[in-house]
Amino acid sequence: MDKRVVFRSRWLPYALVAPQLLVTLVFFVWPAAQALYQSLLIQDAFGAKTQFVWFDNFKDLFSDSHYLASFQVTAVFSVLVAGIGLAVALMLAVFADRVIRGAKIYKTLLILPYAVASAVAAVLWVFLLNPTLGILTHVMRSLGYDWNYLLNPRQALALIVITAVWKQISYNFLFFLAGLQSIPKSLIEAAAIDGAGPARRFWTIAFPLLSPTTFFLLVVNIVYAFFDTFAIVDAATSGGPVQATSILVFKVYQDGVQALDLGGSAAQSVVLMAIVISLTVVQFRFVERRVQY
Amino acid sequence: MVERRPVGTLISHLILIAGVAIVALPLYVGFVGSTLSFDQVTTVPMQMTPGTHLLDNYAAVLSHGSKLASGAPVGVMMWNSLVMALAIAIGKIAMSMLSAFAIVYFRFPLRKTVFWMIFLTLMLPVEVRIFPTYKVVAELGLVDTYAGLTLPLIASATATFLFRQFFLTIPEELAEAARIDGAGPMRFFVDILLPLSRTSMAALFVIMFIYGWNQYLWPLLITTREDMYTVVIGIKRMVAGGDTLVEWQLVLATAMLALLPPAAVILVMQRWFVKGLVETEK
Numbered sequence: 001m002d003k004r005v006v007f008r009s010r011w012l013p014y015a016l017v018a019p020q021l022l023v024t025l026v027f028f029v030w031p032a033a034q035a036l037y038q039s040l041l042i043q044d045a046f047g048a049k050t051q052f053v054w055f056d057n058f059k060d061l062f063s064d065s066h067y068l069a070s071f072q073v074t075a076v077f078s079v080l081v082a083g084i085g086l087a088v089a090l091m092l093a094v095f096a097d098r099v100i101r102g103a104k105i106y107k108t109l110l111i112l113p114y115a116v117a118s119a120v121a122a123v124l125w126v127f128l129l130n131p132t133l134g135i136l137t138h139v140m141r142s143l144g145y146d147w148n149y150l151l152n153p154r155q156a157l158a159l160i161v162i163t164a165v166w167k168q169i170s171y172n173f174l175f176f177l178a179g180l181q182s183i184p185k186s187l188i189e190a191a192a193i194d195g196a197g198p199a200r201r202f203w204t205i206a207f208p209l210l211s212p213t214t215f216f217l218l219v220v221n222i223v224y225a226f227f228d229t230f231a232i233v234d235a236a237t238s239g240g241p242v243q244a245t246s247i248l249v250f251k252v253y254q255d256g257v258q259a260l261d262l263g264g265s266a267a268q269s270v271v272l273m274a275i276v277i278s279l280t281v282v283q284f285r286f287v288e289r290r291v292q293y
Numbered sequence: 294m295v296e297r298r299p300v301g302t303l304i305s306h307l308i309l310i311a312g313v314a315i316v317a318l319p320l321y322v323g324f325v326g327s328t329l330s331f332d333q334v335t336t337v338p339m340q341m342t343p344g345t346h347l348l349d350n351y352a353a354v355l356s357h358g359s360k361l362a363s364g365a366p367v368g369v370m371m372w373n374s375l376v377m378a379l380a381i382a383i384g385k386i387a388m389s390m391l392s393a394f395a396i397v398y399f400r401f402p403l404r405k406t407v408f409w410m411i412f413l414t415l416m417l418p419v420e421v422r423i424f425p426t427y428k429v430v431a432e433l434g435l436v437d438t439y440a441g442l443t444l445p446l447i448a449s450a451t452a453t454f455l456f457r458q459f460f461l462t463i464p465e466e467l468a469e470a471a472r473i474d475g476a477g478p479m480r481f482f483v484d485i486l487l488p489l490s491r492t493s494m495a496a497l498f499v500i501m502f503i504y505g506w507n508q509y510l511w512p513l514l515i516t517t518r519e520d521m522y523t524v525v526i527g528i529k530r531m532v533a534g535g536d537t538l539v540e541w542q543l544v545l546a547t548a549m550l551a552l553l554p555p556a557a558v559i560l561v562m563q564r565w566f567v568k569g570l571v572e573t574e575k
Contacts (some may be wrong), residue, residue, distance in 0.1 A: 003397055003398060003461070003465065003468070004465055005465045005468040005469045005472065006398055006399055006400050006468075007398050007399055007468075007472070007477075007478040007481070008399075009399065009478060012395075012399070012478060012479075013395040013399035013401040013404075014395075014401065016391045016392060016394055016395035016399075017391070017392040017395045017396070017407050019388050019391065019392075020388045020389065020391070020392040020411060020448055020453070021392075021407060021410060021411075023388070023444060023445075023447055023448040024410055024411060024413070024414055024448045025410075026429060027426055027429060027430075027444060027445040027448070028413065028414050028417050028422070028448060029410070029413065030425075030429060031422045031425030031426040031428070031429055032417050032421075032422050032425070034425035034428070034429075035421075035422055035424070035425045038424075038425065088312070091308070091312075092308075092309065092312045095305040095308050095309050095312075096309060098301070098302070098305045099302060099305050099306060099309065101306075102306070102309075106309050106312075106313055108560065108563065109313045109316065109317060110312070110313060110316055111559060111563070111566070111567075112316070112317070112320065112556060112559070113316060114503070114559065115503060115552060115555035115556040115558070115559045116320075116507075116552045116555070116556070117506070117507035117509065117525045117551060117552065117555075118507065118509060119509050119525050119526075119528060119529050120507075120525060120528060120548050120551050120552055121319070123528055123529075123532055123544065123548055124319035124320070124322075124323045124545075124548060125319055126532070127319075127322065127323065127326060127541060127544075127545065128318070128319055128322055132337070133334075133335060133337060133339070133541065135322060135338055135339055135341075138337055138338045166316065166319070169316060171570065174567060174570060174571070175571070178567075178571060192296055198298070198301060227418050227420045227421070228420075230420055230509065230510050231509035231510065231525075234509070234510075234513075234529070235509075235528075235529050235532070249420045252420070252423065253423065253510070256423070256424050262424065265424060266424065266425070269421055269422060269423070269424070269425075272420070272421045273416070273417065273421050273422075276416050276417070276418065276421060277416045280415060280416050
């Protein structure tokens with residue numbers, strides 16, 4: 001789609017795109033190219049000697065058991081975050097769509113987590129689930145369940161999953177609610193006249209019609225779990241205990257900052273870049289085409 | 294709702310109330326914790342009603358932070374966060390509007406190239422290009438400056454697409470009329486496009502302000518001096534000290550201060566927030 005009426009100027013369009021383009025080149029394209037190049041090099045920690053090694057960094061990476069473990073943690077983490085996040089948000093949206101009184105108050109309260117920074121959300125949940133002080137820890141102890149996420153890897157993973165789901169709930173809820181509200185009322189009414197109860201109506205009408213929204217949110221949530229949860233991991237568990245919560249984005253940071261393994265860290269960046277690009281492609285190609293029954 | 298089902302409505306409300314209660318729990322407990330004294334906040338179980346130390350705690354963190362941790366005043370950090378959030382929000386909106394204007398209303402060689410270059414930024418979040426970007430910023434001497442904090446985050450493909458999409462829906466007659474009346478492109482931009490884009494700008498502002506205020510990884514790397522910390526980083530530095538040393542009442546007061554501005558923006562501009570959220574992602 002193009003405009004018929006356009007303005008003519010030799011220099012003005014370039015001047016208009018210049019700021020955006022300059023920022024893109026200096027802070028996006030150049031560093032990304034650097035990461036690509038860097039990933040083919042081995043450098044000692046002082047930067048004195050550099051050697052070109054082709055794909056050795058990648059070979060090392062995929063034979064490193066810590067890296068493969070981190071991949072696995074990330075996969076489990078993102079499946080849990082996307083699965084639980086979508087299920088809870090869908091349930092709340094379905095009931096919020098039903099009620100008339102107080103709908104606005106519920107909606108307002110449910111969008112609040114969006115405003116809270118991930119790191120702040122992590123600190124709030126750490127306070128609730130702190131091994132010595134936490135209120136929820138106290139409740140669980142009195143029910144006979146021992147909670148200490150600093151020692152127990154599964155509980156540490158649970159902590160970051162809870163925080164990540166909590167933080168993302170507003171987003172999922174708003175999209176599901178918008179999706180439900182765009183379903184034509186006549187369909188629901190026709191089903192009701194035919195004698196279908198609320199549960200039947202949901203599973204045979206609303207749920208299938210929501211599938212484009214659900215698929216879109218699934219991709220968004222996986223991207224979120226992969227890339228936007230660094231702050232949660234860093235503030236809540238710092239990847240511990242014993243790497244149990246060391247997701248990929250956290251590992252890039254850790255290996256670069258603490259281990260100063262620049263080649264390896266750059267190779268990890270390149271792997272992440274490949275993941276973002278493929279997820280973006282999936283998002284654009286399939287969301288357009290509309291998943292439907 | 295299609296039919297009257299009092300029991301169904303009651304169950305709906307109960308489930309929603311339970312959901313809202315779980316969502317609100319960390320916020321409420323955090324708030325209560327920020328109004329207690331150190332002894333009260335470390336009592337197990339902590340009391341669930343607000344205490345009397347609200348003003349003391351907030352005044353303490355604003356002026357000198359948590360003395361057991363870094364002791365950096367949170368007031369300064371709030372200012373840094375505000376500068377960062379505003380610069381990112383306004384910068385993104387201005388830059389993406391100008392480039393969308395150029396892409397829609399001009400024909401020039403390289404137009405397609407420019408478009409794809411901007412599209413590319415979508416695929417390169419900070420988390421992915423973190424060290425090379427840090428190196429570039431360090432070489433430009435921008436560590437511990439506002440420019441270093443904001444510039445690398447300021448390009449926005451989504452905002453550019455949003456404005457492009459919006460400009461394409463503006464009737465051709467407007468540009469035609471403007472040209473016949475002898476208005477140049479910039480006159481058209483300022484007098485016609487800007488006023489028409491007000492809603493989109495408001496919607497994007499909410500999203501981008503929150504995005505900027507809540508940034509974590511980038512400020513963590515780029516700020517080494519305490520007086521350049523943003524408030525989100527400040528909190529992380531306060532809890533980093535190990536369990537016994539954490540002054541939770543002050544940490545929680547800082548957390549409440551950190552979430553107040555973005556929460557206020559969302560609540561006041563709720564209509565534009567929902568619009569912005571739905572539009573930037575579609």
